[in-house]
Amino acid sequence: MSSPHIRRENNSVQRVMAHVLVALVPGIAAYVWQVGAGILVNLAIATLVALAAEAAILALRKRPIAITLTDGSAVVTAWLIALALPSIVPWWLTTIAVLVGIVGAKHLYGGIGQNPFNPAMAAYCTMIVAYPALMSQWPAVGNTDFATQLSLILGGTREIDGLTGATALDAMRTGLRKHEAVSAILANKTAFGAFGGRGWEWIVGGYAVGGLFLLWRRIITWHQPLAFIAGLGLTAALFWVIMPDRFPSPLFHLASGGAMLGAFFIVTDPVTSASTPLGKIIFALGVGIIAWLVRTFGVYPEGVAFGVLLMNIAVPLIDRKTQPSVFGEREEKRP
Amino acid sequence: MSASRFAHLFHFHGGIKPASHKTESNGVPIRAVPLPERLVVPLIQSSRGGARTIVTVGDKVLKGQCIGEAEGKAGTAIHAPTSGTVKEIGRYPMAHPSGLESLAIVIEPDGEERWFEYERLDPEHASREDLILRIQASGIVGMGGATFPSHIKVDNAIDTLILNGAECEPWITCDDRLMRERAADVLTGATLLGRLSGAKRIVVAIEDNKPEAIAAMRAAVRAEELSDKDESEGIEVVPVPARYPQGGEKQLIKVVTGIEVAAGKLATDYGVQCFNVGTAHAVCRALVHGEAMVSRIVTVTGNVERPGNYEVLLGTRVADLLALAGVKPDTDRTLMGGPMMGFTLPSAEAPITKGSNCVIAASPTLFPHRPPEQPCIRCGSCARACPVELQPFELYWHSRAKNFDKAGEYHIFDCIECGCCAFVCPAHIPLVDYFRFAKSEMRAKNEERKAAEQARARFEFRSFRLEREKAEKAARLAAKAAETRAAMAAAQSSEPKADPS
Numbered sequence: 097m098s099s100p101h102i103r104r105e106n107n108s109v110q111r112v113m114a115h116v117l118v119a120l121v122p123g124i125a126a127y128v129w130q131v132g133a134g135i136l137v138n139l140a141i142a143t144l145v146a147l148a149a150e151a152a153i154l155a156l157r158k159r160p161i162a163i164t165l166t167d168g169s170a171v172v173t174a175w176l177i178a179l180a181l182p183s184i185v186p187w188w189l190t191t192i193a194v195l196v197g198i199v200g201a202k203h204l205y206g207g208i209g210q211n212p213f214n215p216a217m218a219a220y221c222t223m224i225v226a227y228p229a230l231m232s233q234w235p236a237v238g239n240t241d242f243a244t245q246l247s248l249i250l251g252g253t254r255e256i257d258g259l260t261g262a263t264a265l266d267a268m269r270t271g272l273r274k275h276e277a278v279s280a281i282l283a284n285k286t287a288f289g290a291f292g293g294r295g296w297e298w299i300v301g302g303y304a305v306g307g308l309f310l311l312w313r314r315i316i317t318w319h320q321p322l323a324f325i326a327g328l329g330l331t332a333a334l335f336w337v338i339m340p341d342r343f344p345s346p347l348f349h350l351a352s353g354g355a356m357l358g359a360f361f362i363v364t365d366p367v368t369s370a371s372t373p374l375g376k377i378i379f380a381l382g383v384g385i386i387a388w389l390v391r392t393f394g395v396y397p398e399g400v401a402f403g404v405l406l407m408n409i410a411v412p413l414i415d416r417k418t419q420p421s422v423f424g425e426r427e428e429k430r431p
Numbered sequence: 432m433s434a435s436r437f438a439h440l441f442h443f444h445g446g447i448k449p450a451s452h453k454t455e456s457n458g459v460p461i462r463a464v465p466l467p468e469r470l471v472v473p474l475i476q477s478s479r480g481g482a483r484t485i486v487t488v489g490d491k492v493l494k495g496q497c498i499g500e501a502e503g504k505a506g507t508a509i510h511a512p513t514s515g516t517v518k519e520i521g522r523y524p525m526a527h528p529s530g531l532e533s534l535a536i537v538i539e540p541d542g543e544e545r546w547f548e549y550e551r552l553d554p555e556h557a558s559r560e561d562l563i564l565r566i567q568a569s570g571i572v573g574m575g576g577a578t579f580p581s582h583i584k585v586d587n588a589i590d591t592l593i594l595n596g597a598e599c600e601p602w603i604t605c606d607d608r609l610m611r612e613r614a615a616d617v618l619t620g621a622t623l624l625g626r627l628s629g630a631k632r633i634v635v636a637i638e639d640n641k642p643e644a645i646a647a648m649r650a651a652v653r654a655e656e657l658s659d660k661d662e663s664e665g666i667e668v669v670p671v672p673a674r675y676p677q678g679g680e681k682q683l684i685k686v687v688t689g690i691e692v693a694a695g696k697l698a699t700d701y702g703v704q705c706f707n708v709g710t711a712h713a714v715c716r717a718l719v720h721g722e723a724m725v726s727r728i729v730t731v732t733g734n735v736e737r738p739g740n741y742e743v744l745l746g747t748r749v750a751d752l753l754a755l756a757g758v759k760p761d762t763d764r765t766l767m768g769g770p771m772m773g774f775t776l777p778s779a780e781a782p783i784t785k786g787s788n789c790v791i792a793a794s795p796t797l798f799p800h801r802p803p804e805q806p807c808i809r810c811g812s813c814a815r816a817c818p819v820e821l822q823p824f825e826l827y828w829h830s831r832a833k834n835f836d837k838a839g840e841y842h843i844f845d846c847i848e849c850g851c852c853a854f855v856c857p858a859h860i861p862l863v864d865y866f867r868f869a870k871s872e873m874r875a876k877n878e879e880r881k882a883a884e885q886a887r888a889r890f891e892f893r894s895f896r897l898e899r900e901k902a903e904k905a906a907r908l909a910a911k912a913a914e915t916r917a918a919m920a921a922a923q924s925s926e927p928k929a930d931p932s
Contacts, residue, residue: 098528098864100850101770101798102449102601109805109857163803209806317811366810372822415825422842423444423681423819424693 113168115315116361119306120175123357126302127183130295131235134245135183138190139175141249145194146174153203169208173197176216176361180354180401181223182234184248184260189230193219213408214368217401224396232397236261237295261286264293264352265397268344277341292351300356307360316364319376324359325350327384335392349388358383358400368404370411375418382407441689443682445816446674447851449601449771451640456732457604459739461612464755466540470512470746471523471782473535474499477572478786479580480506484536490517493547495723498536501567507580508570510723511547512744515540523780526749526767526787530777538746549721554623562627562718569717570724570785574709575606575678576768578786581710585627590702592630593687594621594711596637596644597671597678600769603789605728606708608740610637610644613712614651616719618666620711623718625666628704633666634687635708640673675771676849680705682818694845709788729783731756733766733791733798743783749790750779758792766791770798771850805858813852813862819845823852823862830869835876838869846870 127135150170154161177193197219205211224231233254235245239261248254262270264287271281282288289297310316328349335343349355354362363369363380370379383403390399475481482499483506492498492511499509519537524530552565567582575595594617598606610617618635625633635652637645648668671677671686681692683705690701698704709727716722725745729752732738736757743752749765765776768789775793783790791798813823821842829837846866853862 098774098861098867099768099770099772099848100854100863101766101773101775101793102854103799103801103859104447104449104855107855107857108802108859109808112808112810112857163805167805169808207806209808366808371809371811371814371824419822419841420820422694422821422845423685424691424696424845426691 109167109169112315113172115310115313116172117168117175119309119315120179120303120361122305123179123299123302124175126298127179130237130240130298131183132240132245133242134235134249135178137246137249138178138181138183138185138187141187141190142174142178142194143171145191146170146198149195149198150203153199154207157203157207159207164208167208170198173202173215176357177219179357180216180220182231184233184235184245185227185230186251187249188251189223189227190249192226193223196222209367211367212411214362214365214404217362217404217408220401221405224401232266233260234263234266237293263397264288264296264348265391268348268352269391269397272342278344279341291345291347293353297351300351303356303360307356310360310364316360317373317376319373320363320369320380321359323377323380324363324384325355327381328355328388329384331385331388343392349391353391353398354400355387358387358404362400362404368408368411370414370418372415372418372420374420375411375414378414378418379407379411382410440669440671441686443677443685443818444820445814445818445851446676446682447816447854448674449854451673452602452732453604453607453640455602456730456738456740457607457641461608461728461740461742464741464743464747464752466513466542466544467744467747467751468539469518470515470538470540470744471535471748472498472509472512472538472746473523473525473533473782473784474509475533476509476570476578476745476785477505477507477580478578479583480504482506482509482570484520484534486517486520486536488517488519491515491541492517492538493545495549495725496547497568497723498538501570505580505583506567507572507582508568508723509536509745510570510725511538512725512746513538513540514543514545523782524778526776526781526784528774528777530781535746535782546722549723551721552718554718559627562623565718566714568723569713571710571713571717572724572785573707574713574727574785574788575707576772576786576788578784581624581706581714584704584706585624587699587704588629588702589699589704590631591688591704592621592625592628592633593683593703593705594633594635594708595678595680595683595705596635596641596648596708597683598641599638599673599675599678600771600773600789601675602732602791603730603769604732605730605740605788607641607644609712609728610641610708611647614647615654616715617708617712618648618651618655619719620713620715621666621706621708623714624706624711630704635666635668636671636683636687637668638673638677639670645670675851676818676847679818679847679849681847694842724785727783727785727787729787730789731792732789734759734762734794734796735792743787745784746782748779749776749781749783749787752783752790753779753792756792759794761794761796762792763795764793766793766798771854772848801861802859804860807858807860810857812855812857816851816855818849818851819847821846823866826869827860827862827865830865833869833872835869835873839873843869843873 151165177197197215201213201215201218202211267285267287329346332346332349336345363383370376386403387399390402481502483502485500486498493514496511497508498511501508515538518539522532523535525533563582571581572578596606596610621633635648652666676682684703692698713724726742728740729743730740731752765779766773767776807824809824825841826843848863850863
């Protein structure tokens with residue numbers, strides 16, 4: 097056996113993944129409180145499918161099953177997919193999404209550590225392209241009847257007019273298409289809370305709390321969250337300052353949709369993000385800017401996922417061009 | 432005390448803070464080791480040069496008497512660690528990861544411990560050349576573990592001499608005890624080294640987890656009244672933060688002076704040089720007391736009953752030391768050096784040499800075996816821990832893929848193998864192993880390429896030579912033919928003339 101003969105204690109991939117799962121708990125708790133317990137069913141379905149798919153494909157690839165199955169990465173992917181989808185999508189949609197994430201985005205590229213695309217975002221984008229209608233049916237805040245949500249998830253008839261509500265991003269988008277002013281849209285619709293989607297603000301806040309926990313535990317670094325928030329927030333601010341009635345405020349953008357989930361749990365994925373300090377910043381800044389562009393000019397209400405996939409493609413280039421100088425390479429420093 | 436000129440220390444990137452495990456062995460004074468039955472003294476005990484044996488079997492030798500002459504400019508002499516008889520000159524397994532054998536002189540002690548009397552040098556008046564020659568003849572090499580010949584190192588003009596008492600590896604405490612107990616000798620040695628290399632200032636850098644050593648060195652500085660000299664010529668004891676690998680040469684130079692020694696450059700190019708405190712002590716023993724290097728302080732620790740530091744004669748078997756310290760039953764291997772950069776000894780029969788600073792009895796409880804390796808998730812912990820600011824995970828991907836050109840582009844040869852990356856890796860990847868593999872493959876490839884180039888050059892020259900010889904031969908033949916023709920022509924032309932006659 098060769099050096100080093102000691103290692104940091106309590107340090108493992110499992111521990112990293114467990115931290116991410118724990119960090120998602122505040123957001124999930126707020127989700128249950130504001131939108132209903134249906135999300136828990138989807139989380140359970142996603143977890144089971146992810147573990148089964150992971151085990152099956154590891155067996156097919158003749159890889160050791162136990163060590164990878166228990167590393168927690170499949171569960172993290174499953175939870176992120178379930179949280180990215182509307183919580184009342186039917187079970188089969190969740191299943192397909194998880195299969196796309198685990199089999200398509202992760203294992204077909206060589207498994208954990210090898211995948212260029214964020215599995216959760218690849219799954220989300222595939223679903224929104226394949227099932228745009230189901231993917232736009234978000235449960236209305238306050239209508240938290242579990243029996244109804246369960247029946248929808250289990251494939252019940254979707255008489256859903258009373259159950260779903262436009263998300264803040266949807267309502268804003270629709271209003272702007274009708275050339276209404278931002279202030280008028282915000283005043284008229286029931287979808288908005290203090291600065292984002294009504295009720296969803298709590299969930300977004302929960303994600304942010306979890307993200308701060310990950311920063312504190314040094315599971316993630318500040319680079320990606322800050323750069324993502326800057327990319328989305330500053331771009332939004334620039335246009336909002338010029339034309340406040342045509343472009344919603346940066347706060348609105350950051351508090352809506354998947355911004356906070358993206359900032360702390362998606363752009364921070366070590367495998368698919370850039371890895372040098374400057375690279376991380378460029379990567380996440382790009383995701384934030386593309387998210388704003390898609391939200392503002394695209395055909396889909398949310399753009400974080402597309403931003404992530406587009407920037408994933410650029411990661412090898414970003415990393416190569418942002419290699420930090422090594423010890424002794426800098427200008428000689430003298431006192 | 433005057434305000435520190437190094438009030439502002441610098442910072443090196445990364446590093447780790449492993450549990451220090453110093454208290455196991457640093458509480459007890461340095462102990463002597465009973466004379467072993469025999470001493471196996473290797474001829475090569477330096478990283479750069481060896482020695483040529485000058486004794487034969489049966490010779491009686493005195494303690495400190497030269498038994499191996501320094502070979503070449505970089506060679507360092509070796510000496511009889513005690514008085515006795517040369518019993519054998521043969522190949523013995525060495526303290527090396529591969530357990531390779533090397534030539535050693537076996538001495539049977541006579542128990543008298545009689546010193547060989549060298550002609551004393553007066554260090555105050557002897558010439559610089561004589562002193563440096565004496566360092567070489569006394570067999571002094573870097574005692575921190577690198578065993579670089581000190582006479583080569585000191586023969587460079589510098590401004591700042593850093594006395595390395597950082598001792599950043601966990602478990603090792605030999606430098607700590609040395610500074611606590613023999614501060615005056617260490618200081619004298621450092622002053623001599625400083626004078627020989629023309630250093631204007633001497634900085635004794637000690638990690639702040641050794642307050643007793645810092646106090647002892649400071650007391651020694653005050654006692655010698657060295658600090659009363661001109662401010663710029665004084666010796667200063669500077670506590671540095673305890674952070675591995677603080678004692679790495681380049682890291683320590685950065686922390687103390689702010690200078691980053693670039694790859695391919697030497698510290699002396701920047702007017703700085705590091706010497707280990709043990710080396711300074713040995714220099715003092717050699718130049719002031721006329722004692723060649725025959726022993727060193729070794730920390731024996733880990734899974735033993737009586738951990739501590741021992742003054743060990745070079746050539747003492749590791750097994751003897753372990754027996755002295757009392758190895759506990761669940762010990763499953765022996766480490767030579769610290770747990771971060773040391774190696775597993777293939778056999779405890781190997782002798783202690785000049786670079787052996789620490790012997791650790793390892794048990795699965797104290798030094799758990801590495802959990803199975805998992806795939807890299809590019810978390811970047813290794814890059815944040817790397818003191819050389821490399822991207823170890825990139826090096827890992829390229830080493831694993833045998834993509835050695837890429838590994839080179841990512842500066843794999845700057846890696847100092849300190850082990851910080853592997854220490855922090857959550858996937859338990861033995862990163863240093865991958866880097867050693869890649870480096871050795873790259874070196875081998877390089878050698879192969881060089882050999883192939885030489886072969887091609889030889890072949891081309893041979894072809895050229897054959898061609899040339901052919902051409903020369905042809906030219907010679909042509910010349911000869913021309914000559915013959917000319918002669919014949921001359922003969923023919925002379926014949927008609929001859930006819931009439």
